[in-house]
Each structure stands twice: as C-alpha cells, then as structure tokens.
Amino acid sequence: xxxxxxxxxxxxxxxxxxxxxxxxxxxxxxxxxxxxxxxxxxxxxxxxxxxxxxxxxxxxxxxxxxxxxxxxxxxxxxxxxxxxxxxxxxxxxxxxxxxxxxxxxxxxxxxxxxxxxxxxxxxxxxxxxxxxxxxxxxxxx
Amino acid sequence: xxxxxxxxxxxxxxxxxxxxxxxxxxxxxxxxxxxxxxxxxxxxxxxxxxxxxxxxxxxxxxxxxxxxxxxxxxxxxxxxxxxxxxxxxxxxxxxxxxxxxxxxxxxxxxxxxxxxxxxxxxxxxxxxxxxxxxxxxxxxx
Amino acid sequence: xxxxxxxxxxxxxxxxxxxxxxxxxxxxxxxxxxxxxxxxxxxxxxxxxxxxxxxxxxxxxxxxxxxxxxxxxxxxxxxxxxxxxxxxxxxxxxxxxxxxxxxxxxxxxxxxxxxxxxxxxxxxxxxxxxxxxxxxxxxxx
Amino acid sequence: xxxxxxxxxxxxxxxxxxxxxxxxxxxxxxxxxxxxxxxxxxxxxxxxxxxxxxxxxxxxxxxxxxxxxxxxxxxxxxxxxxxxxxxxxxxxxxxxxxxxxxxxxxxxxxxxxxxxxxxxxxxxxxxxxxxxxxxxxxxxx
Numbered sequence: 001x002x003x004x005x006x007x008x009x010x011x012x013x014x015x016x017x018x019x020x021x022x023x024x025x026x027x028x029x030x031x032x033x034x035x036x037x038x039x040x041x042x043x044x045x046x047x048x049x050x051x052x053x054x055x056x057x058x059x060x061x062x063x064x065x066x067x068x069x070x071x072x073x074x075x076x077x078x079x080x081x082x083x084x085x086x087x088x089x090x091x092x093x094x095x096x097x098x099x100x101x102x103x104x105x106x107x108x109x110x111x112x113x114x115x116x117x118x119x120x121x122x123x124x125x126x127x128x129x130x131x132x133x134x135x136x137x138x139x140x141x
Numbered sequence: 142x143x144x145x146x147x148x149x150x151x152x153x154x155x156x157x158x159x160x161x162x163x164x165x166x167x168x169x170x171x172x173x174x175x176x177x178x179x180x181x182x183x184x185x186x187x188x189x190x191x192x193x194x195x196x197x198x199x200x201x202x203x204x205x206x207x208x209x210x211x212x213x214x215x216x217x218x219x220x221x222x223x224x225x226x227x228x229x230x231x232x233x234x235x236x237x238x239x240x241x242x243x244x245x246x247x248x249x250x251x252x253x254x255x256x257x258x259x260x261x262x263x264x265x266x267x268x269x270x271x272x273x274x275x276x277x278x279x280x281x282x
Numbered sequence: 283x284x285x286x287x288x289x290x291x292x293x294x295x296x297x298x299x300x301x302x303x304x305x306x307x308x309x310x311x312x313x314x315x316x317x318x319x320x321x322x323x324x325x326x327x328x329x330x331x332x333x334x335x336x337x338x339x340x341x342x343x344x345x346x347x348x349x350x351x352x353x354x355x356x357x358x359x360x361x362x363x364x365x366x367x368x369x370x371x372x373x374x375x376x377x378x379x380x381x382x383x384x385x386x387x388x389x390x391x392x393x394x395x396x397x398x399x400x401x402x403x404x405x406x407x408x409x410x411x412x413x414x415x416x417x418x419x420x421x422x423x
Numbered sequence: 424x425x426x427x428x429x430x431x432x433x434x435x436x437x438x439x440x441x442x443x444x445x446x447x448x449x450x451x452x453x454x455x456x457x458x459x460x461x462x463x464x465x466x467x468x469x470x471x472x473x474x475x476x477x478x479x480x481x482x483x484x485x486x487x488x489x490x491x492x493x494x495x496x497x498x499x500x501x502x503x504x505x506x507x508x509x510x511x512x513x514x515x516x517x518x519x520x521x522x523x524x525x526x527x528x529x530x531x532x533x534x535x536x537x538x539x540x541x542x543x544x545x546x547x548x549x550x551x552x553x554x555x556x557x558x559x560x561x562x563x564x
Contacts, residue, residue: 015461017457017460017461017464018304018305018306018310018460018464019304019310019312019457019460019461021304021305022300022301022303022304022305023300023303023304023305023307023308023358023359024196024202024204024261024300024307025305025306025307026264026305028300028301029174029178029204029205029208030171030172030174030175030178030301031171033170033171033174034171034440034442037170037171037440037441037442038438038440038442041440041441050501051500051501052499052500052501055165061165063170063212063215064170064212065211065212066209066210066211066212067170067208067209067210067212068207068208068209068210069207069208069209069210070206070207071204071205071206071207071208074204074264076305076475077305077474077475078473078474078475120165123167123215156320158316158319158320158323159319159323159445159446159447159451160316160319160320160445160451160453162445162446163441163442163444163445163446164441164444164445164446164448164449164499164500165441165448166446166447166448167446169441169442171442175299175301178299178300178301179297179299179301182299182300191360192359192360193358193359193360217334217446218333218334218446219332219333219334306478306484306543308546311456311460311486311487311490312453312454312456312457312460313453315452315453315456316453319452319453337447343447345447345449345452345494345497346452346494347493347494348491348492348493348494349452349490349491349492349494350489350490350491350492351489351490351491351492352488352489353486353487353488353489353490356486356546402447405449405497
C-alpha cells in the first residue's frame with residue numbers, strides 16, 4: 001500500500017457517453033450510482049486498496065448498504081463530470097461517503113452512500129483488518 | 142385512459158439475468174433503480190398513462206428528484222423478483238413512491254423515490270394536467 | 283429436466299424501458315445483446331437447463347465466442363419486442379444461435395451468436411455432459 | 424475543428440469497474456460495445472468532430488449498422504484495457520471501424536463495426552457534409 005499521506009477526498013473526471021444517456025437526452029438516473037462507484041473505487045485505489053486482492057487474500061469486499069441521492073440538474077451527452085468522493089464517517093465495518101457530481105462548478109447530483117465491509121462468502125459484516133483500519137484512521141485525521 | 146378503478150399499488154415480476162449481476166455474483170446496486178423504474182412505468186401503464194404520448198402530446202415527462210434506497214439482502218442470478226410499487230403521496234407536480242424488491246416474501250431492497258413532472262423542453266416542474274390529476278386523485282382514495 | 287419434447291426455437295417478449303434507450307431516443311445498440319442473452323436464457327430454461335445449477339453442479343457455463351449483428355431499424359421507448367431464438371448448429375462444445383428482434387412482424391435487428399461451453403474455473407472449452415448433449419440432440423431433430 | 428493532421432487510429436484506456444462485470448467475474452459481453460463506442464467517440468473528438476454539435480447544427484448523427492465481434496479472452500475487474508480504434512474504410516455515408524480491446528499487449532476482443540451517418544429526424548442515410556468529408560479523406564491518406 002502507498003506510503004504517502006492518504007487524502008480524505010478525491011476527484012474523478014467522467015465523460016458522459018451515449019451509453020449513459022436515456023431517451024430524453026440526459027444521464028439516466030441509475031447511472032450516477034455507477035459514476036459514484038467508480039469514484040469510490042479510484043479513491044480506494046489511491047489509498048492503496050486493491051479490491052481484487054482484498055477479495056482474494058482477505059475474503060473481504062465492500063457492498064452498498066444504503067444510498068440517498070438528490071438529483072438537482074441533468075447531465076448531458078459529452079459533459080465532463082467531476083465526481084467528488086469524500087468519507088464522512090468510518091465505522092467498525094462500514095464507511096459513509098458523501099459524493100457529488102459537478103459540472104463546471106455546478107452541483108448536478110449529490111449522495112450519501114454507506115458501504116459495508118463483508119465476508120465474500122457469507123456476505124456478513126466483517127470488521128476491517130489491521131492494515132485497512134490503519135489506513136482509514138490516517139485518512140480521517 | 143382506462144375506466145376501471147385504478148389501483149394504488151402494483152406488483153411486477155422481474156427475472157434476474159447475467160446483465161444484472163456483477164463480479165461478485167449478485168445484482169449490481171444501481172440495477173435496482175432500473176427495476177424500480179420498470180415498476181413505476183408498468184404502474185403508470187396500468188393507470189392508462191402512456192409516457193411516450195404524454196411527452197409528445199402534453200410535453201410532460203417524469204424525472205426522478207430523489208431516491209433513498211436500503212439494500213438488505215442480495216439478489217442472485219435467475220431469481221424472480223417481485224417489484225412492489227405504491228404511491229405514498231401526490232403533490233402539485235410530484236409523486237412519492239414506496240417501492241420494494243421482494244424474493245419469495247423476503248424483502249431484499251426498499252426505496253422511497255420522488256418523481257417530478259417536468260416540461261420536456263425546459264426540464265422545469267409542470268403541474269399535472271387535468272386528466273392525469275383526476276386519475277392520481279382517484280388512486281389515492 | 284423437462285420430459286416434453288423440447289422446441290428448437292422460442293419467442294420472448296421484451297418491453298423497452300427508459301434504461302434501454304439512449305440520448306437519441308432509440309434502443310442503444312449494445313442493449314440488443316442483453317435482449318438476445320435473455321432470449322437464450324429463457325430458451326435454455328424451457329429446455330430444462332438451469333444455468334445456476336449447471337455452474338454449481340457441473341462447473342460448466344456458456345460464454346459468447348462471437349456475435350454478428352445487423353441493425354436494420356431502431357426500437358423505441360415502450361415498444362414490445364419479440365425476441366426469436368433458434369439454434370442453427372450444435373457442435374462438440376458450442377451452440378450457434380440465430381436471433382431476431384421483431385416489432386409487430388417487422389425485423390429490427392438480427393444476429394448470429396456462437397456460445398461455447400466452458401469450465402467455470404479455467405474458462406476452457408468443455409464438452410457438453412451427457413444429459414445436456416441428449417437434450418440438444420433432441421432439439422435438433 | 425482541429426488543424427493538425429488527424430490520425431487514422433487512436434487508443435483509449437478504459438478501466439474495468441464492477442458495473443462492467445457479470446456474475447462470473449468477467450466483463451459482460453455487451454459491454455465491449457460500450458467500450459468500442461467510447462473509443463469511436465474519442466477518435467471523432469480527436470478529429471475535431473463534436474457529436475452534440477453535429478446533431479444540433481447539421482441534423483446528422485452516427486448509428487451502428489452492423490457489428491461483428493470475436494471474444495477471445497475475458498477481461499476482469501480492475502483491468503486497464505486499451506481500446507484501439509482504426510478506420511478501415513470510408514464510404515459515402517458510412518465508416519468502417521476495426522476496433523480491438525487489448526490488455527498488456529494481449530488481444531481480448533476484436534470487432535468490425537460499421538456506422539452510418541443518418542439524419543437525426545428521419546434516421547435515413549445522409550452523406551457526410553463538406554467539412555466532415557474533407558476530414559475523413561485526410562485521415563485515410
């Protein structure tokens with residue numbers, strides 16, 4: 001895992017393609033959840049967390065437990081969105097994220113998403129292991 | 142539009158296919174929003190509301206303004222889900238839905254989703270027109 | 283598995299929802315592959331083949347090896363498509379399908395898709411086991 | 424539009440996320456068509472072709488007429504694919520693309536895709552306008 005001080009937030013640029021839009025010419029509402037998941041994945045990758053390895057080596061994975069989303073303005077084809085990802089709370093086996101989709105400084109969509117660390121076989125909550133916990137504690141300072 | 146008394150709720154069966162699952166073998170979290178949108182569409186169709194016609198004739202369409210989702214248990218490939226759709230409140234230009242994804246009587250996912258009626262060109266809120274309002278009032282009784 | 287004589291072809295009705303359309307108001311070209319996969323899945327289910335069980339019990343699954351698709355006319359929101367699925371050839375470890383997307387008797391999209399039976403762990407071709415082979419031979423008569 | 428000499432081919436890096444994988448842990452076969460469409464879009468953008476503007480100003484858009492795809496090896500979660508996009512032929516109102524999905528120099532998936540330039544209202548073939556034709560001729564040299 002990375003040795004530099006991990007950041008509490010990150011920004012990921014996402015281009016809107018035809019696949020993301022629906023019949024009225026705007027981004028389909030479910031697709032923001034894809035964008036937010038890409039944002040969380042890249043934030044974890046920046047922290048040095050490789051989800052494939054986490055699953056194989058530690059039998060741990062993240063599942064979403066709840067998502068609260070507000071849709072303020074529509075995004076359109078070719079828009080270059082900035083997905084802001086920030087953790088707001090770290091629990092025993094869960095992380096609360098606040099995530100935004102911005103376009104040129106304007107807020108289009110915002111969400112609070114809780115992910116839970118679970119065992120890959122049982123899907124039951126599993127506390128973060130030592131290395132991951134240390135990382136997440138560093139991030140919160 | 143239909144002359145029979147419209148129901149306040151409806152149930153839509155949805156089969157889980159490979160396209161719906163993700164790399165850990167369960168339904169990807171964004172896809173429940175697709176299932177719920179299918180549920181709302183079929184509920185509207187049952188009411189006699191044809192969204193294509195609504196857009197073309199009345200320049201009205203529904204956009205989602207907020208979604209609050211709890212993920213309780215994962216759905217798997219080949220599962221036959223029952224999507225329950227019920228309106229909980231009708232506003233001036235909005236409808237609040239309560240929607241559930243059930244499997245053999247067990248609750249997998251539940252959501253509160255607010256849709257707003259907007260003008261197809263401006264995306265600004267537009268009050269329900271007479272016919273639609275009458276229908277929605279009947280439903281609430 | 284079913285004891286009735288299996289059919290060589292099947293038809294599956296699929297409704298077009300917002301999720302299936304793209305920014306120009308027609309079904310996004312990749313989504314026909316979803317529809318065709320649903321068609322093949324239901325055809326296999328009709329034959330008595332449960333893909334979840336096949337994977338767990340026999341470590342066999344189907345992967346697509348090639349797809350040749352012609353897009354003739356666009357499908358639109360609310361269209362009720364009829365997906366025709368027909369096998370054209372059964373090999374040692376592969377099945378060739380001819381699949382069509384029809385709307386009110388008009389051909390919108392047609393495809394030739396080859397699926398291969400592989401081992402779930404190695405992804406290497408694996409000959410159909412006895413029961414499945416017998417079924418597929420019956421179908422071809 | 425750009426004044427530099429346009430290239431005949433381009434490479435786009437695409438990360439594989441959970442949304443792209445299916446229940447057996449590999450990229451779902453329909454999703455390569457999304458990746459290839461992103462590749463064509465970025466190639467067009469590099470040429471200086473803005474599809475949103477093309478649609479609004481010139482009532483022209485590209486639709487896919489045929490796709491011939493070979494799936495050779497599966498891509499997995501977290502893979503960083505290189506999508507190669509190359510034109511193989513320019514017709515009166517069509518472009519033939521040869522597109523590849525590569526991983527660390529290994530070919531995973533290859534396709535021949537024909538797109539057709541159509542009128543945005545009628546969906547009928549429409550010859551490239553002067554500016555676009557000049558660009559495409561330059562590219563072919």
